Every structure is written in structure tokens, then in C-alpha cells.
Amino acid sequence: MADAKRLIGRRFSDASAQSDIKLWPFKVTPGPADKPMIMVSYKGEEKQLAAEEISSMVVVKMGEIAEAFLGTKVKNAVITVPAYFNDSQRQATKDAGAIAGLNVERIINEPTDAALTYGMQQKGTNVGAKNVLIFDLGGGTFDVSLLTIEEGIVEEIKRKHKQDISGNARALKRLRTPCKRVKRDLSSTVQKLIAGLKPVKMCLHDARMDTSSVHDVVLVGGSTRIPKVQKMLQEFFNGKELCKSINQDEAVAYGAAVRAAILDDAVVGDIMRVLIPKNTKVPAKREAIFTTNRDNQSNVLMRVYEGERTRTQDNNLLGEFVSARIPPAPRGVPQINECFELDANGILSVSTEVLLTGQKTKVTITNDKGRLSKEEIEKEAEKYKAEDEEYRKKVEAKLALKTTHTKSGTLSRMRRLTPSSGRLTRKRFKMLLLRPFIG
Template identity: 45%
Template sequence: MTRRTAIGIDLGTTYSCVAAWFDEHNRVEIIPNLQGNRITPSCVAWDEAQLLVGEAAKNQSTRNPKNTVFDFKCLMGAKFNDGVVRKDIETRHFKVIEGTTGKPMIVCEHESEEKKFSPEEISSLILKNLKEAAEAFLGTTVTDAVITLPAYFSDKQRQATLDAGVLAGLNVMRLINEPTSAAIAYGLDKSADINSPNEKNVLIFDLGGGTFDVSLLKISKAGTITVKAVGGDTHLGGENFDQLMVNHCVDIFKKREKKDMSKNARAMMRLKIACEKAKRDLSSTTQTPIEIDCLYDGMDFTTKFSRAKFEELNAGFFNMCIKHVENCLRDGNMHKRDVHEVVVVGGSTRIPKVQQMLTEFFDGKPLCKSIHANEAVAYGAAVLAANLSGNGNKRVRDLVLSDVTPLSLGVKLSLDHIMGVVIPRNTPVPTVKECVYETLYGTQVSVVCDEYQGEKKYVKDNIFLDTFTLYGIPAAPKGVEKLKVCFSMDDNGILRVSVEIMSTGNKGSITIAMSGDTSKDEIKKMVKKIKQ
């Protein structure tokens, strides 16, 4: 029986990539998109009556900014009224409103009428485009996939990614953290080196277009990858650097011409694209011009942007990256001198200042750039996809992964709404953790168990996961009855929570599976809508 080919997808904030293992070539190959390029812009647009995805969408963005959707990954699994979400929305040129369930909805004009799309639906269009490219390249139907996501994504964001996979017609075999995926690519690349030590401590520094991840891993020559700690920020990356450049140019234009173009979507989109190009140019030159004809109100815009000015504007973000590295090492109980290799991936790691600061932090240790910055994550995902589907050579089949929880998991304690942590962040999975609590008041006969995820003291500042109620507590004075709370998480990210009344053995439980936050009926409606 022929084994089906499973693909690995790096669903990035600014660019996405798809790859697969080829037994006949005994290696992973990056699959080109339908235009023949190895990476695809994570961009979707509606141009009059036509849906455009990838390069076609990005190429028309300056003339159709309000119907061009990009840099929306941070909206997945989020609530519209989250402070950081509202701040992100302010910099987008497409319209975002609050949906009926409180999640952000993207509004575009399609066939002369407004249509609302969830971030999951937009992501599914990109996934579907990558799936079709893989099918054209492989000459067969593709359904199985491993999809990567930022290590610091919450459970809600992971569930939203799964929903997007379902909408795209994919069977998501596994979600894997982006730096862990890059570590697989690194490990496979180095395992063939006979001079390589049997075990290495490796720090993966992954700075992309919209997210930043840092992971500390132990990689053995036998193929075992153990994640020791993760850190990062889901709102830190190249898009932030671009925005500060745009803001600076807007200020220059305002001073020169006494006009504010910040509310003009088309002018701002043209300026953003020019700044993005200038940012890339500054990785290889110390100064570059930004020249745009008729930018706003018939006026041209010209300025010279220096690498020094770029570094000055973004110094706060760069320092934040190093701070996350420090925190990750501390969480992993490791000194920087014990790190054998510092591996950089993600397009924004090409910025000279980022490389300089990282090298200096590790006391002059050269950075490992042997794996492709834009392709390594998809490469590792393809290796895991081959492993899970029984394909690949011995090194692929021998791969063993051990990951950690990116955020703490716990319950609402006491009447003052403090979060009681049951599973601390960076706990290796699979894991089982138990805590014992007392009843909060006299004659209490039931308990509501609210589960949360996050690092804040109060539950209102963390991410609500689910809830259930356990009845049958014997009436007794406050604190007499004891309740045992058990959190169990397997290596697929499935969390099971149970509460047991210790005096009676009566137990209640709930499974918070990585099966999406959306019902099957809602999925069917979404599939029907995106096919229209």
C-alpha cells in the first residue's frame, strides 16, 4: 500500500512556506508556489469580484489597501477588546470589527457588498493555497499536514490554527512550535556530522515578521530533541520595525509639507512597502533612499534612511529580544556559557544589529546560520510530518520530541479571583500535576472549576479556557472539606482537568482538547462561505 505524503507548513505572519519529505531523494524539499517561488506572502485580497491569495494579493495592495488583509495572525484566537489587539488594529488598513462572540472580524468588500471573515477563515485561504501548490508539485491529493506556530501562542490561538487547518481541508497531524521545528532542521543537518558531540545545548533565536520566539533545547545525536524552556512575544517582529520607520517618515512629511497623511490608506500602504524594502536594503548597506512619487495630495516624498537611524528607532525592540533570551536561559537553569550553539532563523535575524547584540550577549560566540532563515521551520515540520506518517529514512523515523508548556495553566482560587497555578510554564509534557484546595465557605455543596492560562496574578488578566461544576460536597464548616485538582496534559497538547472531593471520592472532569474553539456547524458554515 502506498503511503500518503504528509506536508509541513510554516504559517508565518508575513510569509508562509510548505515542504515535504521525498523518499526518492532522501531529503526534504521546499515546494514552490504556483508562481515558482519558495515562500508565499501571507496575504489575502478581494479585487472587485476576484479572490487573490499570496503574491497576487500583495502585488495589488497599494491600489486596494482596504481590501488587502495581511499581518492578521495576532488576531487569531484573540478577543476584540483585548488591549494589545485594539492597538494592533489601529495600524491595519483593513477594517476590523467586533463579532457576535467578541472575537475580531475582518470586513472586506466582495462583489459590491461587505463580507465579514474571521481570522481563521483568512488563514485557511493561505493554507489552502499552500495545499494546492503541494498537490500540483507532488501530483497527488494532500490531506495530512504538520503546521507550525509561535511557541508563545496560547491555547486559544492554537485552537484557532487548528480550525484554519480544518477549513482548508487538512488533517492537522500535529501543531509544533516554530523554534522546535527549526531545531529539527538543525538536528537533522548536524546529525550526519561525525565530529558532532553526542549531546548539545542549543538556543534557537527565531525573529520573524510578526512574532519572536526563543527556545532552549537539548539535542542528542541519536535524534532526541528535548525542549528545556521557551519564551518570546507574539507581537514582536519585522512588522514592528516597519511601523516605526513609517511613523518616522510620516513625521518628516508632516514637518516638510504641513500635511498629515496618516489617515490615507493608500498613501500609508505605499509608504509601508517602501519602508519594508528600505529595511531589507539596510541589512547590506549603511544608507538607502526612500523615494515615492505623488505620495499624498500630489506631493512627492524623498528621504535618506540610515542604518543608524533604523537602529535608534528600534533599540527598544532589540533590547527586548535580548531580555527574552536572558529569561529563557534562567527558566532553563542554564548559563550562557553552557550553550553550545546559537541558531538564528526568521527573516528579521538578517538585521546586522540583531546579530551583533546576540553575538555580544554570548561573549563573541559565532551564530549558526547553516539552516535557511526563511525555510528552516517548514523543513522541520516536513520532517515531523514524515515521522508521524511512517515515511523517511532511519534518522527521520528515530526522531523523538519532548516539548514544554509555553504558558502556566491553573484555576481560579478564592473569592478574590487570584489564579492558582497547577502546571507552571516550561513544564515538560506529557505531565500530571495535582493541588489540594479547601472549601471557601461553610456548608459549600458545589464548586465551580474555571481553568485559565497565563502568567498574571489575577484571572481577569489571563486567558479563560473552560469551566465545569462539581456537586455533592458534604455540608461542613469552611476549610474542612478538601478538593484535589488534577491537571493532565499529553504530548498532543490535550489538557484533562479533574476535581475530586477527597472525603467521598466523588469526581468531575473536563477535557480541553486541541480540537478548536469552533463548533462543527460553524465550521461547515465557514467552509461554505469561503467557497462562494
């Protein structure tokens, strides 16, 4: 079996599913609720497997590899998906992670993660915003995304996708011949398979940009190694040197790992901090000071939630963005001012400022899709009131213990390093440790 990703989150009767099924050598049948089921033979028995089940097997294996390398249990995951995935496909992917026994913290577009990898590689080498075109050509799909990267913040401008390069039956027949011959044939006929550079042209047109506005073209996906693809793309961008410095096969996975690290630092204890309580008169403005929770943390992921539950994961995520770059400093020292402004129309604007540098970022949340009603919020809060209170006490106790341990360990080290002026140094450091709790 293959291409389970092309069925995940789809109905058997979907036109795209039917088109793919005709090209596969294995059998796919309709299951409950029109779910496509893949027929397999295992130990002499015929079985039906959903795409989510097959994907979960892959996730389980990946988890086992990670655990063997890390020597510890893996419980959480960040999973990347093609840019064209709709809500049902993303939810089905999340379900696959749950079947595998993992808590899927985030589903992220593959081009965005590739851009994050590119941004990490270019870190400190450029000043100002850069427009980057991500050309993602894999084994079955083709995505083109145009993003702006500035100080590590990635913003997607436009994307064009749904170019199915597996939809050519004749090409697929060639792909089942010996590998060397396939690569040779594909190099010369890929122009037909991906319908030229139409998605690239459409992406630039929709973003109201021309080729001169693109600073870098980043190649992602194993098929971008095909010489014909690179030649076509380079000619289209007037001879511009293509970015091949990141590994085409690993770029997305690397970006996902970086994103997971950012998420790990996002919310200490997963406790919801309410800045605009319910029944607040609008327009309203609230500010709060946040800080880092590890040494030399370069930025902070700001996530905005709606709801009254104690844990952030139990509330409705409205949006997120990354703060401006934070200069290297011990944990708890940097101060990031976060400002929430809610206007009379219910439009929420959230901005952050790194107080040491004065650099700011801002996002406006206007989309009401998925927003909870007032009644739903109150019902959820009342239903889980006791559970939330118990969880809050556990987290507060855990954080208190962690803070005490950090103070003790740091002061002990400082005694060894500065025996002649220990009193002054310890007093100064105590003030620094208290700063995260101000505001």
C-alpha cells in the same frame, strides 16, 4: 489585509488585539461571541472575514502548490505556530486547517521545528547533548527558545516570547516607506524595537545557564539577516560564531516536513494498542515489543493515549517522545521495547529501549490537564463500539494484504538474487518477516 495570525484565537476586546487594531490600515469589527472580524471589499460588496477564514485561504493555496508538485491529493497537514500561542490560538489554527479541508495532525512550536532542522543537519557530526538557543526574529514576533538536542531528540528547556516588534507605531510608519530605506533604518534602530537582548537574558536566567553553556545559536526568521541583529547577538555570546547554515526562511517548514514524515510512520493503520486496560490494579508495569514499518527507519515516534476507542485519533493524547536512534535495518527487524509503569499516585512513566544498541529514552506524564474521567471514557467506548469494530476489521484486512504483498515481493527478489541457496535464504527471511508480530 495583513497579520491575520495576530487575531486568530483572540477576542476583539483583548488588550493585545486592540493594540494591534490601532496600527492597521484596514478595519476590524466585533463579531459574534466577541470574535474579531476583518472588513474587506470584494466585487463591490462589503464582507466580514474571521482570522480563521483568512488563514484557511493561505492553507488552501499551500495545499494546491503541494498537490501540483506531488501530483497527488494532500489530505493531512502539520502546521507550525509561534511559541507564545495559547490553547485557544492553537485550536483556532487547527480550525483553519479544517476549513481548508485538511486533517491537521499536529500543531507544533516554530522554534522546536527549527531545532529539528538544525538537528537533522548536524546528524552524525556530534556526540552527546548540545544546548541550542533558537533566536527567531520574524516580521511581527520575536521568540527565544533554549533546547537540548541529543541523538535527534529535542527537549525544550525554556522559552521567552511575546515580544511584539510591531507595537511601535513610528517604526511601522517607517516600514511603509521604500524597502531599501526601511532595511537601512531598521538595521540601526532594531535594538529599540526588540528591547535589546532582554528575552535572551531571561531565557538563560530561567534555565540557570550562562552564555558559555550554549553550544550553538541558531538564527531563524528573515529579520535575523539584519547586520545589527547579528552583531548584537554575537557580542552577547562573547564572539561565538552564529549558526547561519540553515535557511532562515525555510528552517521551520523543513522541520515541519520532517515531523510529518515521522508522524506518517508513527502508527500503522492508526490502531490503538492497549497496554494497561481499565480497572488494572496499581502500581502496574507492562512491556511490549514494537518495530519499524519502513526500511532504514532511524527512530520511532511513541505516542501515549488514554481511552478505549479503536483509532488512536479518537482517544486522548497524553504525551509523546522519540525513541533513541535505530541502526539502519530492513523494516520489521529492529526491536524497541516499550515499558509502561503506573504508580499508586497515577503518575505514568514510559520508557523505550532499542534492544540492539541498549540506548534508552524516558518520559514521565504527570499533568492531568485534559485527562478524561472514567465515566467519559466508558461512555465514548460504548457509543462508538460498532463503528470501532468495523474500522478494526478493515484495517486488519488491509494490513494482512500489505504483509502478503511484501512477503511475495521480497521472496521474489531473493529468488532472483540467490538461486543456488534460495531455500535457506527464504526460510531465514520468513523468520524476519514474522518478528514484527511477536509480542
